[in-house]
Amino acid sequence: MNKIVRNALILTAITVVAGLLLGLVYEATKKPIAAVSEKNQQNAYKNVFEEADHFEAYTAFNETTAEEFTEASDYPDNTIVDAVVAKDKDDTDLGYVISVTSHTGYSGDLTLSVGITLEGTVNGYSLTSINETAGLGMKAEDKPFYSQFEGKDVDSFELTKDKVTKENQIQAISGATITSRAITNAVNLALSYFRSING
Amino acid sequence: MNTDSNENINTNTTANENADNEVEVPIADSVNTSSKANTAACIERIYNGVIKENPIFILLLGMCPTLAVTTSAINGIGMGLSTTLVLVMSNLLISLLRNIIPDEVRMPAFIVVVASFVTIVQFLLQGYIPSLYHSLGIYIPLIVVNCIILGRAESYASKNPVLPSLFDGLGMGLGFTVGLLAIGLVREILGAGEVFGFQILPLAENGRLGYTPITIFVLAPGAFFVLAVLVAVMNVVRERAEKKGRPLAPAAGCLADDCVRCAEKNTCSSGVVEFKDKKE
Amino acid sequence: MQELLIIAVGSAIVNNVVLSQFLGLCPFVGVSKKVETAAGMGGAVIFVITLSSFVTSCIYKFILYPKFDYLQTIVFILVIAALVQLVEMFLKKSMPPLHKSLGVYLPLITTNCAVLGVALKNVQQDYGILHGVVNGFFTAVGFTIAIIIMAGLREKMEYNNIPKAFAGSAIVLVTAGLMAIAFFGFSGVI
Numbered sequence: 323m324n325k326i327v328r329n330a331l332i333l334t335a336i337t338v339v340a341g342l343l344l345g346l347v348y349e350a351t352k353k354p355i356a357a358v359s360e361k362n363q364q365n366a367y368k369n370v371f372e373e374a375d376h377f378e379a380y381t382a383f384n385e386t387t388a389e390e391f392t393e394a395s396d397y398p399d400n401t402i403v404d405a406v407v408a409k410d411k412d413d414t415d416l417g418y419v420i421s422v423t424s425h426t427g428y429s430g431d432l433t434l435s436v437g438i439t440l441e442g443t444v445n446g447y448s449l450t451s452i453n454e455t456a457g458l459g460m461k462a463e464d465k466p467f468y469s470q471f472e473g474k475d476v477d478s479f480e481l482t483k484d485k486v487t488k489e490n491q492i493q494a495i496s497g498a499t500i501t502s503r504a505i506t507n508a509v510n511l512a513l514s515y516f517r518s519i520n521g
Numbered sequence: 522m523n524t525d526s527n528e529n530i531n532t533n534t535t536a537n538e539n540a541d542n543e544v545e546v547p548i549a550d551s552v553n554t555s556s557k558a559n560t561a562a563c564i565e566r567i568y569n570g571v572i573k574e575n576p577i578f579i580l581l582l583g584m585c586p587t588l589a590v591t592t593s594a595i596n597g598i599g600m601g602l603s604t605t606l607v608l609v610m611s612n613l614l615i616s617l618l619r620n621i622i623p624d625e626v627r628m629p630a631f632i633v634v635v636a637s638f639v640t641i642v643q644f645l646l647q648g649y650i651p652s653l654y655h656s657l658g659i660y661i662p663l664i665v666v667n668c669i670i671l672g673r674a675e676s677y678a679s680k681n682p683v684l685p686s687l688f689d690g691l692g693m694g695l696g697f698t699v700g701l702l703a704i705g706l707v708r709e710i711l712g713a714g715e716v717f718g719f720q721i722l723p724l725a726e727n728g729r730l731g732y733t734p735i736t737i738f739v740l741a742p743g744a745f746f747v748l749a750v751l752v753a754v755m756n757v758v759r760e761r762a763e764k765k766g767r768p769l770a771p772a773a774g775c776l777a778d779d780c781v782r783c784a785e786k787n788t789c790s791s792g793v794v795e796f797k798d799k800k801e
Numbered sequence: 802m803q804e805l806l807i808i809a810v811g812s813a814i815v816n817n818v819v820l821s822q823f824l825g826l827c828p829f830v831g832v833s834k835k836v837e838t839a840a841g842m843g844g845a846v847i848f849v850i851t852l853s854s855f856v857t858s859c860i861y862k863f864i865l866y867p868k869f870d871y872l873q874t875i876v877f878i879l880v881i882a883a884l885v886q887l888v889e890m891f892l893k894k895s896m897p898p899l900h901k902s903l904g905v906y907l908p909l910i911t912t913n914c915a916v917l918g919v920a921l922k923n924v925q926q927d928y929g930i931l932h933g934v935v936n937g938f939f940t941a942v943g944f945t946i947a948i949i950i951m952a953g954l955r956e957k958m959e960y961n962n963i964p965k966a967f968a969g970s971a972i973v974l975v976t977a978g979l980m981a982i983a984f985f986g987f988s989g990v991i
Contacts, residue, residue, distance in 0.1 A: 329623045336622070336630050337879075340637040341872060347641045348871040354648035362651065428988070429816060430926055453658055455740065497736075500988070585914050589823040632882065636875035644871070662874040662921050663824075666914040737982070741821045745978030752971040753964075 363435075366448040367406065367419045370437030374408035374416050382519065391518060397511040399426045403433065405519070415440060418519070420512040421450070424504040428459050432504060436512035440520065446472040447509055459501035467495050467502070471509055478510045563688040570692020574770045576669050577700025578755060581772040583669045587701060588744035590660050594717050597705030598698060599653040603642050603661065605694025608670055610638045612678040612690030619679045631674045632665070639664045669693060707747055712738030808928075808936050813943040815988055818915055820947055820981040825915030829948050830973050832906070839952035843945030845906035847938065849888065850919055853881050854937025857920040858930040870924075877920045885910055915944060950980065 367377045388402040403421040410416055417439035423431050432452045437445035446468060454460050461467055471479065476490035481503050486493050494502035576582040583604075590600045611634050615622070622630045643661045646654040654661070664670065673693055678686040709715050714722035714732045725731035737743045755772075762769050816822060819829045825846070832842045857877050865873055889907045892900035910916060919940050923933035954976055963972050 325623075325625075329626045332621065332623055333626045333630055333633075336618075337633050337875075340633050340875065344637055344640055344871060344875070347644055351644040351648040355644065358648060358651045451655070453655065458736075458740070585823050585826050588826070629879065629882065632878055633875060636878050640871065640874050643874070659918060659921050659925060663914050663918060665874055665878050666917055740981075740985075741823070742978040742981040742985075744823065745974045745981060749967070749971045749974035749978065752969075752974060753966040756966045756969070756971065 362450055363421075366421075366435040366450045367408070367437070369448040370435055370445045371408040371417065371419055372445075373410065375411045377406040377408055377419060380405040380407050380418065380519070388515070391515060392511060395511055395514055397507040397514075400424050400508050400511045402511065402515055405515070408437065417445070418516055420515055422508040422512050423451075424508040426500070426504040426507065427452070428454050428498065428500045428504075432462075432501075432508075434505065434508055436509050438513065438516045441475065442513075442516070442520070443473060443475040444471050444509065444513065447505070447512075454498070454501050458495065458498040461495045461498060462501050462505050467493075467505075478513060479506050481506045559684060562685055566685055566688040567692035567695065570689065570694070571696040571699060574693075575696040575700060576693055577697060577704070578751070579770050579772065581752065581755070582672065583667045583697065584748065586660050586663065586667060587704060588741075588748060590657055591701055591705040591708055591744065591747075592712070592739045593709045593715075594702055594705040596653075596656055597701035597703075599650070600657055600660065601694070601698025601701040603646065603657070604664055604667060604669070604697055605691065606642055607635065607638045607664055608673060608690035608694040608697075609687055610641075610690075611635045611670060611674055612686040613683060614638075615674045615678040616681060616683045616686035619681075622679070627675070627679060628671075631671055631679075635670050635674065636665045669697060704747055704751070708738045708743055711735050712740075712743060805932065805935050808932060809939040810990060812936050813939040813946065814984065815990055817943045817947055817981075817984050818918070818940045819944055820977065820984050822918070824918040825913055825944055828906075828910075828913065829944075829951065829977070830970055833948050833951040833955055833973070836949060836952040836956060839948045840945070841902055842906045843941075843948055845903040845910060846913070846915065846944050847941040848903065849885060849907070849910050850916055850941040850944075851934060851938045852888065853884055853916050854919055854923055854933045855930065856880060856884060858923055858928070858933035861924055862930060873921070873924060874917075878917055881916050881920065915940070947980065951976065954980075 364377070367374070371377075383405045388405075392398055392400055392402055401423045403423050405418055405420045408416045408419055417437065419435050419437045421433060421435040423433040425431055430453050432449060432454070434447045434449045434452075436447045439445060449463055452460065452463065454462065470486075470492045474489065479490050479492050480488070481494050481499075482491045483494050483499065492502070492506055570576075574580055577587060586600055586604070591597045611631075614634050615631060618630075618634075639662060642664070643654075646657070646661065673690060677689045681689070706716065709717075710722070711734075713734050713736075714720060714724055722732035723729075725733050735743075738747070759769050759772075812818070818824050819826060828842050828846070833839050857880060860876060860880060861870070861873065865876065885907055889900070889904065892904065892907075919937045922928075923936055926932075926936075928936055951973070955973065958972065958976070967975065
């Protein structure tokens, strides 16, 4: 009996020490991790809005209304995470960057930021979190696919598996229709949200 | 990672058999504290891990991460080095604590130590190498159940002094890294015509002659095929080595044996069983 | 409801735990010689994974989140290890017939990465308790489907003339690769 108590105590001690140590490391790495994700986010904004000098939080952004908007839209399986205003050096508005998380990726969620100018032209998207199949879904990060969205001023994008015939059509990544559709829908949601806030 | 406990066990038995001739050398050395002999023992540990008992090629251990993350060479190295770091740290700590940890609760204690280091490595990757963190994803925390780590803790670190244990972890980790790198290279070249992300085989496009990537090799089925060929090649090598009278260390993973049988052996998870039974 | 259905089909077939995520590969290769034992293993895995998804989801939701979520790996692995032992003891005492059919496989499951993998995935995907349990149950069903098919194939394969170097686990891996290709066919389902 005594031995069991001793063993249990030693094990508990090891676990407690390990837990405390982890807590310390967690605190110590919290800052770099936050910095990395912040930098990542800023890079994504910059990628989709090269002309912009800095980005400011869109003050009227509100998670509840954004959620209601998403529910009512044609693309309910997404979440609008954030919206920022892209500004130039003189603080003039250039457009918006809207970040959307899609819940319909092939292997889990994917998050992207879409840059849209005040005129409604899509500058492009930048993925901040993606975990799709290498060689298939991951091609969403490659130029042939993402460049299809760039510089287009359309009502909404439409995914096709055939040859692209219209301005708003996007050719799906071969073998990765699910990922392609998730991204197209996320961009579409960002576009319609942009319209709702830009009147 | 597809550790069924049996992998650990089998390692244990193999390493224990070897223990008689290998392990006692460093112990004797540490008594003499002859630094030269110590160095020799440490080098021997590294040689053992990388060549003689290479966890991937010879022991066929830890196949789960081997298949899952080797879609490219760089991912293979990343996974290998993360595992090495965990192995070295856990071997070091377990060796330090080997006289404190009671035998009956050694398995849960090892698991706690290993899981802590894995979480630490996870934070470090997340903070400092975010791209690797994202491409390895869920397989980082799954390093915990990689049988190599618990296997080394059980069969080597818990019985040997600190320095050789540290080098044992380093050797095994490097051997694992080399294996992952090799498999990653094969899959990347065949599947994408690239090495470390650089196109080395010009692709066929726009009517130009060139290489058409066999995409299947970066996908799940390709992983199985590459591993199948690896196992087949090792079967041949093993047979030749036996004919020459210099047999290789026996394979220890589940690829070598039937899982059912190891349930009856004194597996590492039954170590936990004993502990729980007594406690309750 | 639709969401649950998608999780179910997705985790059982489309993202099959063995064939596309390589989790639980060890029992998949080791215990797939006969359909009977494969089914036994499958049953044990379904039981353990469903239970552990429930327990780990609860622990995460009520204890770890949001303050201590960095402890998830260490807590999950310990909880799973303890849970398997408790289940084994419980079955031994109160349901000897079930223990007889599943008992051999239970110790094998403790360090099976599929169990920890599912627990971590539930957290990663932000699944609640219900979604987590559904995900766990169907992931395990996917494992069972894969291992039973594999066992069926291996029973037939025993009478085949396999090149010597490929005899044993190598040919099993080739078969697994072909099965993985076949399962790609399901990827259009969701």
